Amino acid sequence: MTTRIVELRKGILKKNDELAAGLRQRYTAAGVLVLNLVSSPGTGKTAFLELTLRELRTRGARVAALVGDLETDNDARRLAASGAPVRQINTHGICHLDADMITSHLGGWQLDELDYLFIENVGNLVCPSSYDLGEKVRVALLSVTEGEDKPLKYPTLFNSADAAVITKMDLAVPCGFDRDLALKNINEIRPGIRIFETSAKTGAGMDTWLAYLAEEREGRK
Amino acid sequence: MHELSIISSIVESVTESLAAYPGAQVIEVRLRVGALASVVEDSLQFCYQIATEDTPLAGSKLVVNVLPVVMHCEPCGQDVTLPSLQSFRCPQCGEFVADLRQGRELEIEAIEIEENHDHAHC
Numbered sequence: 001m002t003t004r005i006v007e008l009r010k011g012i013l014k015k016n017d018e019l020a021a022g023l024r025q026r027y028t029a030a031g032v033l034v035l036n037l038v039s040s041p042g043t044g045k046t047a048f049l050e051l052t053l054r055e056l057r058t059r060g061a062r063v064a065a066l067v068g069d070l071e072t073d074n075d076a077r078r079l080a081a082s083g084a085p086v087r088q089i090n091t092h093g094i095c096h097l098d099a100d101m102i103t104s105h106l107g108g109w110q111l112d113e114l115d116y117l118f119i120e121n122v123g124n125l126v127c128p129s130s131y132d133l134g135e136k137v138r139v140a141l142l143s144v145t146e147g148e149d150k151p152l153k154y155p156t157l158f159n160s161a162d163a164a165v166i167t168k169m170d171l172a173v174p175c176g177f178d179r180d181l182a183l184k185n186i187n188e189i190r191p192g193i194r195i196f197e198t199s200a201k202t203g204a205g206m207d208t209w210l211a212y213l214a215e216e217r218e219g220r221k
Numbered sequence: 222m223h224e225l226s227i228i229s230s231i232v233e234s235v236t237e238s239l240a241a242y243p244g245a246q247v248i249e250v251r252l253r254v255g256a257l258a259s260v261v262e263d264s265l266q267f268c269y270q271i272a273t274e275d276t277p278l279a280g281s282k283l284v285v286n287v288l289p290v291v292m293h294c295e296p297c298g299q300d301v302t303l304p305s306l307q308s309f310r311c312p313q314c315g316e317f318v319a320d321l322r323q324g325r326e327l328e329i330e331a332i333e334i335e336e337n338h339d340h341a342h343c
Binding site for chain 1 (some may be wrong): 223234238258319
């Protein structure tokens, strides 16, 4: 009997990373901009996405969405009311979406006939940050009702985001939301990140957000 | 809290690597985990004992090396280690830092095994 150290240097999420790299190539080849929306449950991802899908369709963009939840297809039904193709992914207890779930739910969709594909992740501020879905833009959402220090409490997620969206701005005043502090905290965790202040109820901030989407999509050509 | 699926990936990966060492027993599995990897060591250790039962990794020790976040600071022209995750600023000059050089790792660095020479290659 002899002991031996075997160097492995293997990524634990290598399988997911490889699948995600394959997805990224597919998205790029098809010319579709893919965004991964992450936040706590209750931030308003679905309401924000409903409005985004509707506005984009009004402007003639071709959009689709995948939405992850542990159970129910409630969110898919809400999003489908926009007229966009939507598929629900039920993870049955798993706390995040992974690249394999995305791959298996894209079947039958012609990606090259889409301009934008939105992936609404499972509401969770921890686990989704580890799982690359091949997206170009990871969007972290935060609502005014959650507290300005959320980015400081969940730095691993906010630091991995490419854009941040503050939702429910119509409630900012009644909630005593300290806007400057929230912006400072987001910037402290992810310096230089683009931040959008929105309300799905009033439509505030949507023009800037939609302009950003168009820029990102142009940038990918 | 997806530590259980992480351990399952480790079991799969180590078991594959063991194919080159027939009859070997796993003594230790060493991980490199970045401070931004969203993984908690206590939870990994707890899951490890349960999830390695009845696998070639049963009874082995899990060693987790946590790597601090290292960012590149442009003004200082060098890599700097962040003392906490509460502020992504250079601890030397105070400027914001966005260029991540270390901190998201989640990998099996090495395994320590005890080889059984009865199974040595002919």
